Amino acid sequence: xxxxxxxxxxxxLSLGQGPVGGDAxxxxxxxxxxxxxxxxxxxxxxxLVSVARACGDDRPHLTDAAAAALExxxxxxxxxxxxxxxxxxxxxxxxxxxxxxxxxxVAVLAGDSLIVLxxxxxxxxxxxxxxRAVELIRVLAQRTGMPGGICAGQGWESEAEVNVAAYHRAxxxxxxxxxxxMGAIAAGQEPExxxxxGARIGEAFQVADDLKDALLTEAxxxxxxxxxxxxxxxxxxxxxxxxxAVSYLKDILGGAIASIPSCPGEAMLAxxxxxxxxxxxxxxxxxVRG
Amino acid sequence: xxxxxxxxxxxxLSLGQGPVGGDAxxxxxxxxxxxxxxxxxxxxxxxLVSVARACGDDRPHLTDAAAAALExxxxxxxxxxxxxxxxxxxxxxxxxxxxxxxxxxVAVLAGDSLIVLxxxxxxxxxxxxxxRAVELIRVLAQRTGMPGGICAGQGWESEAEVNVAAYHRAxxxxxxxxxxxMGAIAAGQEPExxxxxGARIGEAFQVADDLKDALLTEAxxxxxxxxxxxxxxxxxxxxxxxxxAVSYLKDILGGAIASIPSCPGEAMLAxxxxxxxxxxxxxxxxxVRG
Numbered sequence: 123x124x125x126x127x128x129x130x131x132x133x134x135l136s137l138g139q140g141p142v143g144g145d146a147x148x149x150x151x152x153x154x155x156x157x158x159x160x161x162x163x164x165x166x167x168x169x170l171v172s173v174a175r176a177c178g179d180d181r182p183h184l185t186d187a188a189a190a191a192l193e194x195x196x197x198x199x200x201x202x203x204x205x206x207x208x209x210x211x212x213x214x215x216x217x218x219x220x221x222x223x224x225x226x227x228v229a230v231l232a233g234d235s236l237i238v239l240x241x242x243x244x245x246x247x248x249x250x251x252x253x254r255a256v257e258l259i260r261v262l263a264q265r266t267g268m269p270g271g272i273c274a275g276q277g278w279e280s281e282a283e284v285n286v287a288a289y290h291r292a293x294x295x296x297x298x299x300x301x302x303x304m305g306a307i308a309a310g311q312e313p314e315x316x317x318x319x320g321a322r323i324g325e326a327f328q329v330a331d332d333l334k335d336a337l338l339t340e341a342x343x344x345x346x347x348x349x350x351x352x353x354x355x356x357x358x359x360x361x362x363x364x365x366x367a368v369s370y371l372k373d374i375l376g377g378a379i380a381s382i383p384s385c386p387g388e389a390m391l392a393x394x395x396x397x398x399x400x401x402x403x404x405x406x407x408x409x410v411r412g
Numbered sequence: 413x414x415x416x417x418x419x420x421x422x423x424x425l426s427l428g429q430g431p432v433g434g435d436a437x438x439x440x441x442x443x444x445x446x447x448x449x450x451x452x453x454x455x456x457x458x459x460l461v462s463v464a465r466a467c468g469d470d471r472p473h474l475t476d477a478a479a480a481a482l483e484x485x486x487x488x489x490x491x492x493x494x495x496x497x498x499x500x501x502x503x504x505x506x507x508x509x510x511x512x513x514x515x516x517x518v519a520v521l522a523g524d525s526l527i528v529l530x531x532x533x534x535x536x537x538x539x540x541x542x543x544r545a546v547e548l549i550r551v552l553a554q555r556t557g558m559p560g561g562i563c564a565g566q567g568w569e570s571e572a573e574v575n576v577a578a579y580h581r582a583x584x585x586x587x588x589x590x591x592x593x594m595g596a597i598a599a600g601q602e603p604e605x606x607x608x609x610g611a612r613i614g615e616a617f618q619v620a621d622d623l624k625d626a627l628l629t630e631a632x633x634x635x636x637x638x639x640x641x642x643x644x645x646x647x648x649x650x651x652x653x654x655x656x657a658v659s660y661l662k663d664i665l666g667g668a669i670a671s672i673p674s675c676p677g678e679a680m681l682a683x684x685x686x687x688x689x690x691x692x693x694x695x696x697x698x699x700v701r702g
Binding site for chain 2: 138139140144145146147148149150151154198202205207208224225226227228230231233234235237238239241242244245246248252253255256257259260263264266267268269270271273274276277278279280281285288291292
C-alpha cells in the first residue's frame with residue numbers, strides 16, 4: 123500500500139463527506155467511504171505519481187490531488203458499472219457492492235458525488251498553479267466523459283453494433299492515458315508525449331483482465347469470474363486463445379517501455395512497467411524460473 | 413428564449429457529442445441531446461448571465477461557459493432524478509424521459525457524461541483567466557456534489573430522518589446559489605456577497621414549485637402533478653396552506669431584492685426578480701389588476 127496515495131485519497135474523501143456531525147445525509151456519506159475504502163490496487167494513481175516523480179514532482183500537493191481525483195473517478199465508475207442496469211454485481215473487492223449495501227438511489231448519488239468531488243479536489247489544489255489545475259481538469263474530463271472517455275466506453279455496451287477499437291480505447295484505455303498525462307501535467311510537463319505510454323499500459327491491463335476473467339475463480343478475483351463469456355463481450359482470450367493473449371500482452375508491454383519519453387526518471391518508469399508485466403501474467407502461465 | 417444561452421449550451425453539447433460520424437456511441441450521443449434540448453425555462457443560466465452583466469461581464473466567453481456548465485448540471489440532475497430508483501418518471505418537458513427513450517444504462521451514462529462535460533467546458537474556457545475558471549469549477553462542484561450540493565439534497569430522500577432545512581438548501585437552493593456566485597466570478601467579482609440572493613431565489617422557486625405541484629394538472633406542468641402529497645414530501649403548501657405559501661413567497665422575494673449587492677446593474681437585477689415573482693405565482697392566485 124502506498125501511504126502517499128492513501129493519504130491523498132483520504133483527504134479528498136473527507137472534503138466530500140464534510141465534518142462529522144455536519145449537515146450531510148449520513149447514508150450517502152457512508153456510501154462514499156464504502157466505495158473508496160479499502161481500495162483495490164490503486165494502479166491508476168500509482169502510475170500517475172510515478173510519472174510525476176519521473177518528471178521532477180515540483181508541486182507534490184498538485185500531484186496528490188491529481189492522484190486522488192483520478193482514483194475517485196475510477197471508484198465512481200465501479201459503483202455505477204455494478205448497478206442492476208449494468209453488471210448487476212453483488213460483490214466488489216470482496217464485500218457487497220454499494221447498491222447492495224445502501225440501495226440503488228444512494229449508489230447512483232455516490233457515483234455522481236465522487237465524479238463531482240474529483241473536479242472539486244483539483245480546483246481546490248490549484249493554489250499558485252491555476253494553469254496546471256485547469257489542464258488537469260481538462261484532461262481528466264476528456265478521459266472520463268463523452269465522446270471518448272470511460273462513459274463513452276460503457277456506452278458502447280448499449281449499441282447494436284460495437285466499434286471494438288473505440289470501445290476498448292475508451293472503456294479501459296482512457297483512465298490510463300489520464301494517469302500518465304496528469305502525472306506529467308502536475309509536474310509542469312506537456313501531456314501529449316505521455317499519451318502512448320498510458321494507452322499501451324491500458325491495453326495491457328485489458329488483456330490481463332481478459333486472461334484473469336477466463337482463468338481465475340470468483341474467490342481469487344473478489345468478483346464474479348467468466349463474465350466476458352457470459353455476456354458475450356469482446357475479449358483477447360476469445361480472439362487469440364490463452365497463449366496468444368499472453369504473448370500479445372508481452373508485445374504491448376515492450377512497446378510501452380519503448381514509448382517512455384526522455385525524462386530524469388525514465389529507467390524507474392521502465393522498471394515499473396516490467397514489474398506490472400510480471401504481476402499481470404496469471405501465475406499458472408508464468409515461465410518456471412531456473 | 414435567450415439566444416445567447418441556447419448558443420452556449422449548444423456549443424457545450426457539441427463538445428460532448430464529438431463530431432458527427434466520430435467514434436462516440438450513437439445512442440448515448442443522441443441521449444445527451446434529448447436531455448438538453450429543447451430546454452425548460454433555462455432559469456439558472458439566465459440568472460447567472462444577468463448577474464454577470466450586472467457586474468460588467470468583461471469575459472463574456474467565460475460567462476457563456478459558466479451558464480452552459482450550470483445548465484448541463486441541472487439537466488444531468490433531471491435525468492438521474494427521473495430514473496426508476498428515484499421518481500420513476502415517464503415524462504419530462506412533455507416528452508419521454510431519457511431512460512424511457514434510451515433505456516436505463518444510457519440514462520445513467522448520459523447524466524454522468526453531462527456532469528463531466530460541465531467541468532470540461534469550464535476548463536476549456538479558461539484561456540487568459542485560469543484563476544476565474546478554477547474558482548467557477550470550485551463553486552459549481554461545491555453546489556453540485558457532497559456534502560452540500562444537489563447530490564446531498566437528493567441523498568436526504570434516502571434517510572430515515574430528514575433535516576428539512578439542509579434538504580431544501582441543498583436540493584433546490586444550491587444551484588441558484590451557484591447561479592449568482594458563478595455570474596459574479598465570471599465577471600471578476602468575489603462570490604460571497606452573492607450567496608444570499610441565490611439562496612433566496614432558490615427558496616422562492618421551491619415554494620413556487622410546491623404551489624404548482626399542488627394546484628396545476630399534469631398537462632399544465634408537462635410532468636406528473638401532486639407528487640409531493642403522493643410521496644409525503646415536505647412542502648410549503650402542506651405546512652402553510654395555499655394562501656400562506658403565496659404570502660411567504662412574496663416575503664422571500666422582497667428579501668431577495670434587498671440582498672442584491674451594490675453593483676452597476678443593481679436596478680436591472682431587482683426588476684428581474686420582480687418579473688420572476690410574477691411568473692412564479694400561479695395565475696389563479698394573482699391579484700386581479702385594476
